[in-house]
Amino acid sequence: SYELSQPPSVSVSPGQTATITCSGDRLADKYACWYQQKPGQSPVLVIYQDTKRPSEIPERYSGSNSGNTATLTISETQALDEADYYCQAWDSNTWVFGGGTKLTVL
Amino acid sequence: EVRLVESGGGLVQPGGSLRLSCAATGFSFSDYDMHWVRQAAGKGLEWVSEIDSNGDTYYPDSVKGRFTVSRENGKNSLYLQINSLRADDTAVYYCARDGGVSTRYLDYWGQGTLVTVSS
Numbered sequence: 001s002y003e004l005s006q007p008p009s010v011s012v013s014p015g016q017t018a019t020i021t022c023s024g025d026r027l028a029d030k031y032a033c034w035y036q037q038k039p040g041q042s043p044v045l046v047i048y049q050d051t052k053r054p055s056e057i058p059e060r061y062s063g064s065n066s067g068n069t070a071t072l073t074i075s076e077t078q079a080l081d082e083a084d085y086y087c088q089a090w091d092s093n094t095w096v097f098g099g100g101t102k103l104t105v106l
Numbered sequence: 107e108v109r110l111v112e113s114g115g116g117l118v119q120p121g122g123s124l125r126l127s128c129a130a131t132g133f134s135f136s137d138y139d140m141h142w143v144r145q146a147a148g149k150g151l152e153w154v155s156e157i158d159s160n161g162d163t164y165y166p167d168s169v170k171g172r173f174t175v176s177r178e179n180g181k182n183s184l185y186l187q188i189n190s191l192r193a194d195d196t197a198v199y200y201c202a203r204d205g206g207v208s209t210r211y212l213d214y215w216g217q218g219t220l221v222t223v224s225s
Contacts, residue, residue, distance in 0.1 A: 090210040095153035
């Protein structure tokens with residue numbers, strides 16, 4: 001079965017750029033998307049189809065997907081960006097989520 | 107405004123059954139594939155079912171045979187029947203809307219309903 005791997009945690013200083021990776025076999029052949037989840041809240045889509053951003057998501061959020069790795073980049077990181085982030089892809093009629101990355105802004 | 111509201115969660119004994127519901131408003135429900143995703147406390151997201159706009163269903167191997175997803179377009183409602191409940195089914199269950207044909211992302215999520223399996 002297909003698997004996606006994420007680092008459990010990433011730390012970033014306010015105002016700096018946060019980078020969260022998601023690895024899977026030939027991931028670039030599939031669409032990757034990213035969800036943000038804050039404590040006690042439902043997931044929110046922040047990036048879809050590798051690079052697209054829903055209209056309500058700030059331009060600071062961007063995505064890329066190449067080779068075996070999809071990347072979520074958050075520029076000018078703010079305290080409100082602190083959350084869990086999950087990547088997701090589709091493979092053979094199965095929806096797969098990465099294990100999630102806790103982003104800490106400190 | 108798209109809105110998804112889950113209900114039907116609660117405390118169930120091991121081996122029991124439960125039917126979750128999701129009421130959808132603000133979009134043409136019949137045109138969209140719909141999903142259920144669960145999350146155990148402190149854990150990650152796990153996809154557990156999909157029903158497409160034609161009524162075809164899909165499940166991961168981990169729940170196949172115990173979970174049944176269905177929809178009632180006339181009532182703009184999505185359902186998840188869970189049988190032979192086990193302790194590891196304890197989780198918040200979210201319904202989510204598929205972004206569109208072949209889009210492979212979930213653009214709207216409900217607030218979730220908690221299922222607790224315990225004696």
